[in-house]
Amino acid sequence: MDEGRLGNVNLGGLNVAMAAHSPGHMAKVKWEAALYLDAKASEVQRNALAQIFGGQAGGHPAALGSFIGKVLGVKAVSFNYSASGKKRSLSIPGIAEAEIEALQGQGGSDVIISNHPLAVAPGESAVVSRSKRLSYHDHGMEWEVSEKNGFYSPFAYNGP
Secondary structure: OOOOEEOOEEOOOOOEEEEEEOOOOOOOOOEEEEEEEEOOOOHHHHHHHHHHHOOOOOHHHHHHHOOEEEEEEEEEEOOEEEEEOOEEEEEEOOOEEEEEEEOEOHHHOEOEEOOOOOOOOOOOOEEEEEEEEEEEEEOOEEEEOOOOEEEEOOOOOOOO
C-alpha cells in the first residue's frame, strides 16, 4: 500500500496478500482463503489490516468477504514486492512466488479491460498480463500455474 489508514492507524508502506480457492463457480460456492499480513507491521497495524481485508471494516473488502466460507489462517510474513514498468512480482518466502508481465497490444500499448465484472478493484481498468511464474504452497494446497493469464491494476478501498 502506498498510503492508507484505518481510523488513526497508519498503514502506508505495508503489504497484504490473500490466497483464495474456489472449489467451483466462484459466485456459487464459498471460497477458502488465507490472509498474509506484513511482518514489519506492528500488532495494531496487523489487526487493522485483518479487519479491512477480513471485511469487518466495510467497503469493497466486505463484499469480497461475503464469498469466503472458510478462513484457512492469518499469518505475518515477509514480503518482497516489485512493480517496474509492465512487470509485477511478489515473493513470500516458502509460501508464494508470482511474476506477471503485461501483454503488448497494438502499437506496444497495454491491453486493457474496462468495466469488467471481476471488480476486485472497482472503477479501475485491468491490464491483461501473463504469469511468468505463479506458485503457492501453504495450508495443504499446492498450486503451480505458471504461464497462465493474469491482471493487475491500481486500487483504492474506502470504508462505508
